[in-house]
Amino acid sequence: MDSSQSHQRRGGLVSLSPSQTPRSSDKAVRDLRSGESNSSSKHDKEKGVNVQVIVRCRPLSEDELRLHTPVVVSCNEGKREVSAIQNIANKQIDRTFLFDKVFGPTSQQKHLYDLAVSPIVYEVLEGYNCTIFAYGQTGTGKTYTMEGGARKKNGEFPSDAGVIPRAVKQIFDILEAQNAEYSMKVTFLELYNEEITDLLALEETSKFIDDKSKKPIALMEDGKGGVLRTAETLLNKQSSRSHSIFSITIHIKEFTPEGEEMIKCGKLNLVDLAGSENISRSGAREGRAREAGEINKSLLTLGRVINALVEHSGHVPYRDSKLTRLLRDSLGGKTKTCIIATISPSIHCLEETLSTLDYAHRAKNIKNRPEINQKMMKSAMIKDLYSEIDRLKQEVYAAREKNGIYIPRDRYLQDEAEKKAMAEKIERMELESESKDKQIMELQELYNSQLLLTAELSEKLEKTEKKLEETENSLFDLEEKHRQANATIKEKEFLISNLLKSEKALVERAFDLRAELENAASDISNLFAKIERKDKIEDGNRVLIQKFQSQLTQQLEILHRTVATSVTRQEQQLKDMEEDMQSFVSTKAEATQELRGRVGKLKAMYGSGIQALNGMAKELEGNSRSTFGNLNSEVSRHSHALEGLFEGIASEADALLNDLQSSLHMQEEKLAMFAKQQHQAHFRAVETARSVSKITVNFFKTLDMHVSNLTQIVEEAQTVNDQKLSELEKKFEECAANEERQLLEKVAELLANSNVRKKKLFEQGKNGCTTVEGCTRVLAQPGKGNVASVNSIVSGGMEANQILCTRFSSAVSAALEDVDVANNDLLSSIDYSLKLDHDACGNINSLISPCCEDLRELKGGHYHKIVEITDNTGKCLQDEYVVDEPSCSTPRKRSFNLPSVASIEELRTPAFEELLKSFWDTKYAKQANGDIKHLAAAYEALRDSRVPLTAIN
Numbered sequence: 047m048d049s050s051q052s053h054q055r056r057g058g059l060v061s062l063s064p065s066q067t068p069r070s071s072d073k074a075v076r077d078l079r080s081g082e083s084n085s086s087s088k089h090d091k092e093k094g095v096n097v098q099v100i101v102r103c104r105p106l107s108e109d110e111l112r113l114h115t116p117v118v119v120s121c122n123e124g125k126r127e128v129s130a131i132q133n134i135a136n137k138q139i140d141r142t143f144l145f146d147k148v149f150g151p152t153s154q155q156k157h158l159y160d161l162a163v164s165p166i167v168y169e170v171l172e173g174y175n176c177t178i179f180a181y182g183q184t185g186t187g188k189t190y191t192m193e194g195g196a197r198k199k200n201g202e203f204p205s206d207a208g209v210i211p212r213a214v215k216q217i218f219d220i221l222e223a224q225n226a227e228y229s230m231k232v233t234f235l236e237l238y239n240e241e242i243t244d245l246l247a248l249e250e251t252s253k254f255i256d257d258k259s260k261k262p263i264a265l266m267e268d269g270k271g272g273v274l275r276t277a278e279t280l281l282n283k284q285s286s287r288s289h290s291i292f293s294i295t296i297h298i299k300e301f302t303p304e305g306e307e308m309i310k311c312g313k314l315n316l317v318d319l320a321g322s323e324n325i326s327r328s329g330a331r332e333g334r335a336r337e338a339g340e341i342n343k344s345l346l347t348l349g350r351v352i353n354a355l356v357e358h359s360g361h362v363p364y365r366d367s368k369l370t371r372l373l374r375d376s377l378g379g380k381t382k383t384c385i386i387a388t389i390s391p392s393i394h395c396l397e398e399t400l401s402t403l404d405y406a407h408r409a410k411n412i413k414n415r416p417e418i419n420q421k422m423m424k425s426a427m428i429k430d431l432y433s434e435i436d437r438l439k440q441e442v443y444a445a446r447e448k449n450g451i452y453i454p455r456d457r458y459l460q461d462e463a464e465k466k467a468m469a470e471k472i473e474r475m476e477l478e479s480e481s482k483d484k485q486i487m488e489l490q491e492l493y494n495s496q497l498l499l500t501a502e503l504s505e506k507l508e509k510t511e512k513k514l515e516e517t518e519n520s521l522f523d524l525e526e527k528h529r530q531a532n533a534t535i536k537e538k539e540f541l542i543s544n545l546l547k548s549e550k551a552l553v554e555r556a557f558d559l560r561a562e563l564e565n566a567a568s569d570i571s572n573l574f575a576k577i578e579r580k581d582k583i584e585d586g587n588r589v590l591i592q593k594f595q596s597q598l599t600q601q602l603e604i605l606h607r608t609v610a611t612s613v614t615r616q617e618q619q620l621k622d623m624e625e626d627m628q629s630f631v632s633t634k635a636e637a638t639q640e641l642r643g644r645v646g647k648l649k650a651m652y653g654s655g656i657q658a659l660n661g662m663a664k665e666l667e668g669n670s671r672s673t674f675g676n677l678n679s680e681v682s683r684h685s686h687a688l689e690g691l692f693e694g695i696a697s698e699a700d701a702l703l704n705d706l707q708s709s710l711h712m713q714e715e716k717l718a719m720f721a722k723q724q725h726q727a728h729f730r731a732v733e734t735a736r737s738v739s740k741i742t743v744n745f746f747k748t749l750d751m752h753v754s755n756l757t758q759i760v761e762e763a764q765t766v767n768d769q770k771l772s773e774l775e776k777k778f779e780e781c782a783a784n785e786e787r788q789l790l791e792k793v794a795e796l797l798a799n800s801n802v803r804k805k806k807l808f809e810q811g812k813n814g815c816t817t818v819e820g821c822t823r824v825l826a827q828p829g830k831g832n833v834a835s836v837n838s839i840v841s842g843g844m845e846a847n848q849i850l851c852t853r854f855s856s857a858v859s860a861a862l863e864d865v866d867v868a869n870n871d872l873l874s875s876i877d878y879s880l881k882l883d884h885d886a887c888g889n890i891n892s893l894i895s896p897c898c899e900d901l902r903e904l905k906g907g908h909y910h911k912i913v914e915i916t917d918n919t920g921k922c923l924q925d926e927y928v929v930d931e932p933s934c935s936t937p938r939k940r941s942f943n944l945p946s947v948a949s950i951e952e953l954r955t956p957a958f959e960e961l962l963k964s965f966w967d968t969k970y971a972k973q974a975n976g977d978i979k980h981l982a983a984a985y986e987a988l989r990d991s992r993v994p995l996t997a998i999n
């Protein structure tokens with residue numbers, strides 16, 4: 047039915063060496079592909095190769111551009127992706143498809159050819175059968191892709207030439223370049239309404255086949271002397287509804303290594319399918335049911351075949367359409383297949399575009415098992431050809447000679463009908479046989495796979511046996527291990543039992559702990575309750591503190607009042623003390639006056655004693671004068687020495703008396719001075735006490751808190767006073783003792799001197815009598831008669847002297863007795879004075895002690911000032927207090943500093959009270975339990991504004 051045009055290289059079959067087997071111009075690529083195909087052909091055969099699917103999107107046509115038709119398709123050649131933008135219910139949905147290759151609107155024919163078709167041509171030349179389908183909606187560029195846009199001009203190859211001319215050219219180029227011996231057969235069929243038309247057939251022949259007029263096929267020479275046969279493309283009005291199949295079959299002569307000629311065969315089918323939209327709608331209108339149906343038949347069958355192949359269903363309906371019958375081998379057979387799906391970017395074609403993309407994407411899953419065509423021995427081929435020629439010759443001969451069989455037309459028609467029925471039957475049977483063959487093949491494959499499986503199984507069995515052996519060994523080992531493990535298990539069981547015991551114990555412990563925990567929890571809850579209570583107590587404490595604060599204020603006020611009262615009492619007491627001191631001083635002055643009187647008396651007494659002595663001495667003088675006058679009258683001439691002697695005695699007695707008098711005078715002065723000193727000392731003591739009282743008063747006036755200072759000062763004053771008094775007492779005693787001693791010594795000395803002098807005088811008097819005797823003797827010498835009278839005078843004198851001496855001694859002893867009495871009086875008066883002093887001291891003590899008591903009472907309850915630091919001016923810089931808390935059984939001491947606080951009044955400022963209040967409210971105060979030290983620090987911070995209160999907290 048189809049005619050074919052074949053070409054053999056001029057010069058007939060030329061022998062080629064093996065090295066001259068066809069080589070491509072692009073050797074590397076071809077070698078690679080060849081290598082790939084050699085190594086992978088077996089693999090391809092076994093596992094199958096997917097149909098390669100390429101998508102090509104055409105650019106917008108001029109009309110579409112003019113109408114600004116929106117583009118809804120985008121191509122990413124690098125990622126091999128095509129995305130179609132769809133708007134469903136105002137929602138934009140992108141659908142992206144992945145393919146083996148993607149060519150966008152700007153892709154050129156050459157680019158597509160080089161990348162997608164050229165490798166296939168190489169494979170055809172390797173001996174594969176390859177098919178390229180162009181599938182897509184009408185007007186998307188199937189024909190443009192397969193055939194191209196323009197004609198060849200002046201032998202030049204146009205840039206928009208399609209796949210067919212480029213493939214033919216490439217094949218010729220390669221074979222010519224290789225100087226190969228080959229033959230090429232080309233067929234170009236059109237399938238329209240399930241009827242095949244040979245587009246290359248001569249008009250007469252085609253007339254026989256079909257009524258349609260066909261244009262003659264022109265034979266054109268290519269540039270290298272080969273014949274490129276091209277047909278006028280019969281792009282009729284039905285082109286969109288017809289399928290065209292351009293087939294190139296190439297036979298290439300090769301040599302085996304043994305030098306035997308072999309024929310290698312490859313076939314390339316280039317199929318331009320009808321518009322895919324025809325599947326659904328194209329021909330179904332306007333009474334063109336058959337056309338549409340037939341077109342649909344081929345396309346639908348193609349779709350079903352693809353589905354069957356993709357889904358691996360048992361029956362593939364190749365025979366349901368002529369297209370699928372013709373291209374059967376290209377779909378799921380031994381052929382390498384490529385589908386070029388063409389699409390339009392226009393929004394108007396979106397539905398068809400998506401359908402095409404779905405279809406093409408589905409076709410990607412078709413698997414072929416490409417096989418290189420068996421190379422035929424040249425002799426066998428020649429034989430086949432000869433037998434073909436013979437058959438054809440016989441047919442020609444029978445036709446020429448008309449020696450065939452002639453039968454009536456009806457019979458012929460009947461035979462034809464039978465023949466047709468037979469043919470259909472045969473076809474059915476063929477189909478059945480084909481399916482059977484396929485089943486057999488499948489069974490064979492199953493058998494083969496079973497064989498393989500068996501081999502694998504036996505191999506596995508062998509391995510398993512080996513493994514079994516190993517397993518037995520390992521089992522033995524395992525048994526051993528098992529035994530050991532049993533022992534270990536027993537040990538572990540023992541351990542476990544122990545563990546269980548301990549666990550039990552632990553559980554018990556846990557229970558205990560739990561109970562404890564529960565207790566603890568209850569404790570905690572109790573604690574929480576306590577904390578709550580504590581909070582309440584703290585609140586109460588806060589209230590108490592506030593109360594305490596107010597009480598403190600009251601206490602301070604009371605203290606202030608107490609101090610004020612104490613001060614007045616002190617003042618009163620000091621006044622009393624002063625009065626007492628004054629009375630003491632006056633008493634002392636009286637005592638001193640009395641002492642003075644006594645001393646005066648003593649003086650008078652001494653004076654009278656001395657006068658008595660003087661009188662006695664005068665009497666003695668008179669006596670002596672009378673005696674010695676008598677004696678002088680007697681011994682007038684000899685009495686000058688005696689007279690002088692008496693004068694000397696008188697002068698000495700005068701001097702002695704004068705000495706005694708001056709000594710008494712001095713003693714009197716000293717006593718007066720002593721009394722004065724004592725008075726001054728007492729006055730000073732009074733002054734000191736007064737100043738102390740003044741200081742105390744001032745102190746109490748200025749600083750209530752410094753009462754203790756007064757105590758100290760008073761104590762100091764007391765000590766000083768005591769010391770001074772004791773010193774005074776001591777001094778007084780010493781002075782008195784000294785004076786007394788000196789006085790006594792002086793008196794004793796005077797008396798002794800007086801006695802000595804008297805004795806001396808007496809002795810001298812006696813000696814004078816001797817002298818008188820001597821004088822008498824001297825006088826007697828001239829007048830011996832007077833000696834007796836002198837002697838009598840002298841003895842008279844001596845007797846008188848004796849009397850005088852006796853009288854003098856009695857006077858002296860009387861004087862000494864008087865002195866003793868006076869001394870005793872003096873001592874008693876001194877004792878009295880001392881007693882008065884003691885009484886005065888006692889009075890002072892009695893006056894001071896209540897004051898001290900008051901002070902102690904004052905200080906005992908609350909504050910002890912323990913340190914006071916003052917500056918040069920006496921200003922208080924820092925005080926430290928110790929606070930007794932009378933409420934505590936053991937008084938707790940707290941110390942705090944109140945820098946530069948002059949008085950409690952100064953401390954009790956509103957700011958300080960505010961601070962105090964806020965301080966009590968702070969957390970820190972709770973922690974510090976109201977430590978006044980921190981209070982003071984807080985006060986200091988507040989005052990200096992250096993540290994914020996929170997920092998102290």
Ligand SMILES: Nc1ncnc2c1ncn2[C@@H]1O[C@H](COP(=O)(O)OP(=O)(O)OP(=O)(O)O)[C@@H](O)[C@H]1O
Binds near residue numbers: 104
């Ligand atoms: N890639 C392309 N580049 C430039 N123009 C193109 C391209 N593809 C198609 N065209 C143009 O689009 C028009 C329609 O193309 P074509 O006839 O090849 O479509 P078709 O799919 O074969 O249609 P039908 O199914 O009706 O035969 C032509 O004018 C063609 O030149």
